[in-house]
Every structure is written in structure tokens, then in C-alpha cells.
Amino acid sequence: MASSHPIEANLRPAVEIYTAYACGLCAFACVVSPWMLALAPSVGYGMAAAFGVFGGHRFIQAWRIVRYRRGMRRLPRFAVSSRQIPVSKRYLWIGRGFEWQVQHTRRLYESQQPEAQQFLRPSRMYRTARALEAPLERRHLTWFVDALRADTIFNPVRPLPPVGGNPVLHAVEPNETDIYMPLADRGGHTLVQGTTGVGKTRLAEVFVTQDIRRQIHGGEVVIVIDPKGDADLMKRMYVEAQRAGRLDAFRVFHLGYPEVSARYNAVGRFGRISEVATRLSGQLSGEGNSAAFREFAWRFVNIVARARHALGYRPTYEQILADVVAIDELMIEYGRHALPAVDETAWQQIIEIEGGLNEKKVPRNMQGRNYRVVAIEIYLQRNKVADPVLAGLRSAVRYDKTYFDKIVASLLPLLEKLTTGKTAELLSPDYNDIDDERPIFDWRQVIRQRGVVYVGLDALSDFEVAQAVGNSMFADLVSVAGDIYKRGVDDGLPGADPDSKPTINLHCDEFNELIGDEFIPLMNKGRGAGIQITAYTQTLSDIEARLGNAPKARQVIGNFNNVIMLRVREETTAQLLTRQLHQVMVSQRMLVSMASDNSDVDTDTDFSSSGGDRVSTQQVPMLEPSDIIRLPKGQAFALLDGGTPFKIRMPLPKAEDSAELPADLSEIAERMRARYQTADHWWADVAPPPITIDNTSSGPAPAPAAADSPPEVARPAASQVSAWAGDDIHDAALDIDDED
Known part of the structure; x- marks a missing residue:
């Protein structure tokens, strides 16, 4: 479509077709009856060839105009099956499209002119x-x-197709190609923004499919955190894990279905015991007066976690809640464990002291405490014991009980969210229950096994619990990432390599519902541990509302080097992309006509006139926010490769044979479809009709794209390309003479 003229003028009648017709008739006449043109037969054949070449050239020119006009009304269908999605060890395939350049802005401007509307x-x-x-x-x-x-x-x-929007935004370039992102750029994290039901989940499926099938050093870790719950996304992960031979590392954690979900303890594994308190207290408000209560909460959680760890217990949310509510029992248990090691008669002395206590002998600040706790305190006042854990417990029980309950009041609602009902079975697993067949996982184990994990938080049913669990998982992942960064993933194993850091693909749907203060260090420093985040959200305001702080929201957005923006409804969000693009010069045509009379009566000229076209240029933005707002479903603009703009459309899914889900996962999928009616399956009315696949054939399955093929080689199948061309030719033939 390149043109050397100042104005391309692609939206016009395809007048070249008339020249092609004339050349065709002349060539026919030169071959059949050269005598009609006073030509010898030998000369007629040469003239026929010349007419044929020139007519073919003009027909190609006309075809380009017709195809361009046809794309303005209906784009060729783009559909691939999951098997046809190309997988590379160096690139991430996003879809088909083109790099947005100056000529595309000019063509978009041309399509907005009144005289072009008849072709749209x-x-x-x-x-x-x-x-x-x-x-x-x-x-x-x-x-x-x-x-x-x-x-x-x-x-x-x-x-x-019922995708809405303005198809012109993609039709300005009829020669689209496959768009790839270098895997090296994913470490800079990727932000995907789009309003409800425009294709974020479909794009996530395309990315997750490649991440699961990519075989680098035994496979990449894939973690999908889905607050609302999408059954098709979970099923896609299972099918791709099975195809990749990674089904043994596949885990499903879902708060809505605890009876069949895997179990997870967010505070069960740590590098330093203080991390347990950090993961819990990090979810409490730190604004204003709440900051002091947050620090108190951190201290008391740290006290009970150290005590339980010294007693040989693995911390759980249920145990922490029980100890915070009834810290006296923990003091007694730890004293019974630690004091006999210092003095064999210590416990006997404590029992004797307890026997002599009454209400009048209990210190005022310990009123309401268990008499044995008071006895331990009196014993420790008489006998100095150098035990930091015991010192921490003493400082907790010496508070007035009413005052103690007030300063930990902000912590109790959070712990109750995490320990109420069947949720407690998932987040506080019983490691000693051998009859429970539900697996227990933690992030270090998942990373070592190159696991594939789907996390459904059931936010539509209980948003508060979903938010608390999601933040706990992120806090745990931040801790694991820090440890991997320092010592490698195999630390503690024989022959561990401190430089072994597998790629961890973290996909966060509804990102605004999950983000918290603990997520910022994960983005800032997670790259050193191999973590690359792909976050999906709707608007910039969602992130600001969640964090409650506009500068902090800009800090989060600033950590995303790659931006993929589907249709959004908020102008501020659209400006996040358009303001990063420079302005360009576009040409515009002005019709000029003038007439003037002649006042000299002695001449034969009464008046003079002139007319012509004037071409001028003006500076306009490369893209306007309104262009982002008018995107059709399944299409996006992207800033990749250091801020280079691309126009992309993602493929529609093809119906294909897929693996059968196990009974428990199949039940979850059916319930999710019934309970969670999302609008992200816009392609259901657009996708091609199902294809019947003969599973009895003994022939080999179609081979996937080569893993290390360069971008220019890994293309969709030839049959797919021919399907697009057939669509194009048929509709173009109908439009050749239709200038209405």
C-alpha cells in the first residue's frame, strides 16, 4: 500500500479495474484476430503479452484498493486452535498485527473525512x-x-461479527504479520488493561498456553491467580499441562471448593521466623493512627510465632489465632518446655507458687490472667533466665488483659477471615492427617518442581476473604523470591547451584483486587529471582482506589515496561498509552476555486477562473484516547520493545478435541460456569463453527511449531492463511462494483 504521492487516496473507486478490463480485451483481440488491429500474428502475440502484463499490473492495483476497502467493513477471520499457537524459546507470540507508523495515522485520518464514509x-x-x-x-x-x-x-x-468498535483501526494495514515479544523483555513485567468482556481472559489463555508448553531447563513455572474464577482458563491449563507431560506438577487451589482443592499454608515455610509476622501484619492498614496498631500486631504475631517454632510446631493461621486470643496457654506450654532445661526444680517451684496465690496476691496488671502464668512471672522475677522467646511472652502477658485485647483487635478480624469455615482446612492444613488426600503445596516446592498452579479466590462470593488470601500468597511469594535471589531455588539440597533461578510466570487476573504494599517489592526486585509478572486489570483508577494513594499507583504502573491496552472506557487509562507517543504530520487536501471579473471594457475577457487542489500538512497525535475507547473486542494497542507501538488482534479459539478433566476438576468447572457469569467469552458468537475431529485416525498428531523457530518462520498453518484469503476474495468480488 506504499505510495509516493502526498496523499494515498485508498478510499476511492477502484478505477484501475477498467484499465485491466480494456487490456484484457485488447490482449484477447491480439491473439484471436490480430488482423482487426492491422497486426501480423507474430506481432499480435507480442502485443497481447504487453497488454497482459500491463493489465495484470493494473488489476493488482485495483485488487489492493478493493481489499483495503473491504477490510474497512469486515476483517478476515483469524482463528487458531491451541495446537497451532506457536511456541518459541526466545519469543512470546501475542497475535497478528503490525507496527503502528506515521502512514497508519494518515490513513486513519483519511477514513474520518466525509467523502470516505460511503466506503465505510x-x-x-x-x-x-x-x-x-x-x-x-x-x-x-x-x-x-x-x-x-x-x-x-x-x-x-x-x-x-458482534465485536463492536471501529474496524478501521486495524484495516489501515492490510498486510498484517505475527507479533512477538522477546522473552528477555518479559522480565520487565507486562500490564494488560481492558474493560470487562473485551478479551483479557482470551489473551491470558494464549500466554499461559505458551508458558506451559515452553520447555526451557525442564519447563517454566506457571502461576495463575484468578479472583473471579474462569472455568475455561482452568481447563485450558489442565489440558496444556497434560499435553506438555507436566500433569504431575499441576495443582488447583480454589476457595470456593475446599473439598477438592489442594491445600496451602502461607506461613508454613520461611527463611526467618520474623517473616510470619510480616506476612500477616502487612495486610493491616498503616495509615494514620492505624500504623501504631499495625506495629503492635506485628510484635505479638512475632512473639507467638517464635514460641511455636521453638516448640517444634509449623505456624498456621489457626494456631496463631488461638495463641493471640489465649496467650496464657502458650506461655504455660513454653514455660513447661523451656524452664526445666534451665532448672530441674523450676516447674515444681512454679506449682508451689501457684498454690499460694489468691486474688489479693495477683499484681494489678495481671488481673484476669491464669494463676499459673502469674506463678511463672513471679518465678522469673526471682530467677533470671536468659531466654529471648520467654522474655517476649512475659512482655505480652504483663500487659493489662483488657488493654492487650484492644491493641490486637485490628489483627483478629484478619485472622478470622482466614480461619472461618472450610477455608481453615485449606489455609491451615493438618500435616499429620494421613487420611486427607488433598495435596499440600508451598511456593518453594512449586518452583522446584516447575509446577503449574491455578488459584481461584472466589472473590464474587466473599471478596474480603479472597483479598486476604491473595495478599497472603503475594507476601509469601515475595519472601520466597528474596530467598531464591540470595541462595538459588535448590538451597539445602545436595549439589545445589546458587545461580539456579527458573523462570516464574505469574499471571494476575483482576490485578487491582490483589495488589497491596507487599506487591511493590515483588515487582521491583522479583526479576532477580526469575519472576515475570503479567497483570490484567481494567482501569488505572482501580489501582489507585485499591492502594488509596495516587503516587503509589504511579509507582506500580512505572514498573511495567510492556503495556497491552484493549478497549477501555476511561480516558485517563487510555492516556497512559497515547501520551507516550509522539505527534506526526498528516497531509490534507483542500479544494481551491476562484473567479474574478474584468473591469476593462476594451478587452474580450469578461472574467477569469481557476481551480485546483492544495495539499497542506498539520501536526496531530499518533493516537487519540478515543481510538483506544473504540477498539473492537479482541484487539489491542501495545507498547513493546522499548515503547514501540503495535496494533494487535488476538486469535479466535477453534473447536478441537481436548483431554477429559478428572471428575473433581470437571465438577469444579461446571459449578464455576454456573456461578460466575463473566463477559470475557465474547468470542463465543464470533468463533468459527465446531470442527468434527476423527479421533480414531492412526496418523500422527499435527506437530507444533518448532520451539526455537525464529519469528519469521513460526506462522499459522497454510490452511488457515488460505481460509482468510478465501474470505477476502469472496467479499471483495461482491464489492468491486458496489460504490454505495
């Missing part, structure tokens, strides 16, 4: 067919309506 509107026949649907349906002629709406290339008035 559907044909008169199409508009008539749509107008007839409602009257025919009222007359119960549904068979006729179905015929008008049949989605086949043999139907000249088939409806446009």
Missing part, C-alpha cells in the same frame, strides 16, 4: 437484509431470518 458503511443490500430481520421474525419466517444470518462465505449479507 455496509452495502445497501446488507442494510436491507438487517432491516428485514425484525419484520420477518414477527411473521414467524424464522427460516428466512436464519438464512439471512447464516455465517458462511456463500451468504453475501451475513452479519458482521
